[in-house]
Amino acid sequence: MTAKVLFSQTMSSVYDQNEISSLYRLFLEDYLQVSPHVHLYTPQDELNSIQMEKFNKGLSLLNQSTPIQYLTQKAFFCDLNFKVNSSVLIPRPETEDLVRIIYDIHQKKRAENLKILDLGTGSGCIAIALKSQFKKASVIGVDISQKALDVAKYNAEFHKTPIDFVLEDLGDYRSDLTFDIIVSNPPYVLESEKVLMHPNVLNYEPETALFVPDNDPLKYYKAIVQSINFGTLKTRSLFLEINPKCLDALIDLMKPLGAIEIHKDLSEKKRFIEVNI
Numbered sequence: 001m002t003a004k005v006l007f008s009q010t011m012s013s014v015y016d017q018n019e020i021s022s023l024y025r026l027f028l029e030d031y032l033q034v035s036p037h038v039h040l041y042t043p044q045d046e047l048n049s050i051q052m053e054k055f056n057k058g059l060s061l062l063n064q065s066t067p068i069q070y071l072t073q074k075a076f077f078c079d080l081n082f083k084v085n086s087s088v089l090i091p092r093p094e095t096e097d098l099v100r101i102i103y104d105i106h107q108k109k110r111a112e113n114l115k116i117l118d119l120g121t122g123s124g125c126i127a128i129a130l131k132s133q134f135k136k137a138s139v140i141g142v143d144i145s146q147k148a149l150d151v152a153k154y155n156a157e158f159h160k161t162p163i164d165f166v167l168e169d170l171g172d173y174r175s176d177l178t179f180d181i182i183v184s185n186p187p188y189v190l191e192s193e194k195v196l197m198h199p200n201v202l203n204y205e206p207e208t209a210l211f212v213p214d215n216d217p218l219k220y221y222k223a224i225v226q227s228i229n230f231g232t233l234k235t236r237s238l239f240l241e242i243n244p245k246c247l248d249a250l251i252d253l254m255k256p257l258g259a260i261e262i263h264k265d266l267s268e269k270k271r272f273i274e275v276n277i
């Protein structure tokens with residue numbers, strides 16, 4: 001049996017055929033580091049014994065719903081390649097929409113020294129994608145997880161996008177700067193939504209990056225608003241990724257700060273709140 005047939009047969013209980021083809025390509029290229037052309041298209045695709053051992057290990061991990069990005073340690077975000085591991089959330093396509101919205105609104109200021117703060121930076125994907133577009137901006141990324149910040153620092157060095165990373169609870173972070181943009185994609189999935197989630201998210205991605213208690217779903221947004229109200233954080237604008245289920249409550253929370261705009265993600269969900277203060 002060829003490696004490809006073995007892969008397809010094993011994965012067919014977990015993924016559909018289209019997903020299997022793209023998974024196989026990533027699996028070969030980024031995980032096994034062999035050319036996809038040889039092995040995808042040559043009928044007698046054979047792997048040597050070391051590759052076969054790695055192949056079997058990877059297959060078994062994928063079969064247990066380990067996300068392919070954790071196997072390859074790679075994820076793409078805004079056309080950039082990011083290192084990821086189990087300490088960080090795998091960057092999501094909807095978060096690319098958030099970066100795109102900020103870019104569209106601020107693109108005329110590309111030559112300015114904008115001050116940008118990313119709260120809950122994780123892999124650094126938002127901060128790095130923005131810094132790569134706004135090259136003169138000063139960018140700070142804050143996270144409560146040192147392991148996440150280690151990954152973010154690696155990514156910032158890889159992309160040559162100098163960013164200051166700070167280990168801090170986002171509610172305690174203080175700055176004398178007046179930011180042009182504070183952006184945040186904080187944890188916002190309700191504990192009660194766990195039952196709806198795929199095991200490859202639930203069992204592998206860090207809990208601290210995902211969940212909020214059902215009895216306090218806005219806790220991170222409240223912390224940001226409180227810091228702005230206390231004057232310990234100053235900003236001209238806020239861009240927040242949200243749980244669409246909490247939209248009305250978030251509008252009520254944000255309204256006293258300034259003018260609100262709601263933006264949709266590409267699947268037409270009301271996913272982002274912009275506040276101009």
Ligand SMILES: C[S@@+](CC[C@H](N)C(=O)[O-])C[C@H]1O[C@@H](n2cnc3c(N)ncnc32)[C@H](O)[C@@H]1O
Binds near residue numbers: 088095119
């Ligand atoms: C939903 S993830 C977003 C990661 C990344 N910004 C992205 O969009 O892919 C939320 C991040 O917030 C961090 N986090 C959770 N609680 C935090 C807190 N109290 N203060 C700062 N960061 C926190 C997590 O470690 C995680 O990296």
